[in-house]
Amino acid sequence: MLRIGQYPMPADMLTDIARQCKALLVVEEGYPFVEEMLRGVVDMGLTVHGRLDGVLPRTGELSADAVAQALGFDVPEVRGVPDVVVARPPSMCKGCPHVDSYLFLNEALADRETSRVFSDIGCYTLGALPPFESINTCVDMGASITMAKGAADAGVRPAVAVIGDSTFTHSGITGLLDAVAEGTPMTVLILDNEATAMTGAQESMAHGRIEKIVLGLGVEPEHLHVVTPLKNQHEQNVALMRRTLEHPGLSVVVSRRTCIQVAIRNRE
Amino acid sequence: MKYDILVAGVGGQGIISIATVLAEAALAEGLHVKQSEIHGMAQRGGAVHSHLRLSSRPIAADVIPLGGADMVLSVEPMEALRYLPYLAPSGWVVANSMPFVNIANYPEVARVHGAFEALERHVLFDADRLAKEAGSPKAMNMAMLGAASRFVPLSEERFVAAIRSRFASKGERIVEANLAVFRAGRAAANLPVGERIGT
Structure with a gap:
């Protein structure tokens, strides 16, 4: 596992991990920035997975469950939210x-x-x-x-x-x-x-x-x-x-x- | 041992206080604790929640996985239902039955309460009334904490000590008032089997 904590991208470390793997899963919040940089750079002969190929959802927050599923773990079947529940958006304060x-x-x-x-x-x-x-x-x-x-x-x-x-x-x-x-x-x-x-x-x-x-x-x-x-x-x-x-x-x-x-x- | 609690409600209902007291009680017991909060909109009446994870072993993740919560503890009934995907099959839902109506399309209260009937393990009671009857209408969250304390694997003394510490700076009168509501909530969750809906 390689954790990228800052830019610019650590080219040597990425090349190193790419050499040792058959596939890479890029897990990043927001836009698939690192994933896009990797495609075409280190993906010779190895597969890059992430938000772009749908292994992780293209939009929304990365929950632990979404990442677990991307890694191939079973995600348990869970209860749904009852139909009666409606959204409660925030509103301006009383006296605002x-x-x-x-x-x-x-x-x-x-x-x-x-x-x-x-x-x-x-x-x-x-x-x-x-x-x-x-x-x-x-x-x-x-x-x-x-x-x-x-x-x-x-x-x-x-x-x-x-x-x-x-x-x-x-x-x-x-x-x-x-x-x-x-x-x-x-x-x-x-x-x-x-x-x-x-x-x-x-x-x-x-x-x-x-x-x-x-x-x-x-x-x-x-x-x-x-x-x-x-x-x-x-x-x-x-x-x-x-x-x-x-x-x-x-x-x-x-x-x-x-x-x-x-x-x-x-x-x- | 691990115990995951999803604390839910509406901004300003005292969710963070509940989570803090629970965390402090668990820390005193020597447990590992992780707490994460969504409170950006807390002052503006939106839905808020806090993930609280207690464990005898170090905890890796800050958030509870779907289907992993041993308890959904909510100070508002519709907010309890919102987080059901987090509830473990064997988990308990402990919720205040008093709705917090700050939106025009709040559903019919009977339908909200009705949705609890599908939950095998739940405690639903009017914590606002209970807190008022115990003399501290503002301490509704302590009534919910009291009810939850029946199920969380920590002794009553740990909770009492944590409440004392949380409110110590506000004086003995406030400490006692909060403890009175806590005890009333604890008693409310201890109705004989059969009287407690869904037990």
């Missing part, structure tokens, strides 16, 4: 500021049938699920702004990007600069919960600097708005959101309230 943000966004977009909302990676991606179903698509970190820009360029109105404060720092800034440079008609809603909440509430590098960054990129000051996502400010937030959606240029709305888990922790 994103909930109020999606509520005002949804209401502002209710009569805008041609709108599209592009979002990003974070707790707020859960806004794609019921009861909100606010998000039309999500790809990777920072893509909300670039996708919204692409949609706006292609004529989608209103085009909305929803991105969290730390994702904005990570890879949203460049996309926004592009939109500023081209005066793209779109609305960027930055959900600023003052934390990288999904991974344990680390502080975002943009903490306390979001407006400065947005203005520094060149967004017009009169089209940068800051709101507080709270039930008692819902009506005014809806009204502001409607106004920004009607603006024929670029607007940024920062919806700021501390992550409820951080707020609870701070209180304790």
Whole structure:
């Protein structure tokens, strides 16, 4: 058995093990990276098994049972999950500021049938699920702004990007600069919960600097708005959101309230 | 000796506490312990579970194989059923009958409870009510631990000591409250044969 712990690939060790074997089974999580590298390199006269030839499942996590089966061990017949069981997807916390943000966004977009909302990676991606179903698509970190820009360029109105404060720092800034440079008609809603909440509430590098960054990129000051996502400010937030959606240029709305888990922790 | 327990429930129901107390009791007994958790979404009401493996010999794998769990211990009835593929043919299911309804399409509770009838070895009781009656509604997970303690091959004293250690920093009153619920749960799993459904 050879355990590859780091790249580049240990060519000598791989050649050595390949010489001693008739077949190799490559067990790796994610994409069959090592397996693809091995095919055509060390597979002269020996068979390479793995995710690519179906000996291991092409998708999904590698469970102990999947690996056991690939090694030829019998996998016992087990009980099934009763039909009555339904999926229990995660949802946003009780008191989460994103909930109020999606509520005002949804209401502002209710009569805008041609709108599209592009979002990003974070707790707020859960806004794609019921009861909100606010998000039309999500790809990777920072893509909300670039996708919204692409949609706006292609004529989608209103085009909305929803991105969290730390994702904005990570890879949203460049996309926004592009939109500023081209005066793209779109609305960027930055959900600023003052934390990288999904991974344990680390502080975002943009903490306390979001407006400065947005203005520094060149967004017009009169089209940068800051709101507080709270039930008692819902009506005014809806009204502001409607106004920004009607603006024929670029607007940024920062919806700021501390992550409820951080707020609870701070209180304790 | 080996004993594999799959602990299940919904984020925030105290699954990690159960697993920690069980692990500590087993360590005090001199057993090898492996514990792995899926808790990324724990704060957001999703399904969560923990694999806990106890053995007198060193344990190679962190996770329990399908059909290998000696017990599925769940603080929520539908979550117990979700992990049945892990249950060994001779394994026990110990579950709270009180549903945690945070999804719109939660099935009819009678159908969830009905699915337990197909399981030869199970204990299903209202741990929320039991914890409330014992004076600590928040300690439902300790009622489940108490019921489980009937089957896990560790003495009652080991569990009591582990609970004491787990809650010591919160003061004697909290320790005693948790112990009271633990004992009530332990008693609940000791109904005479015939009164306990499916025994």
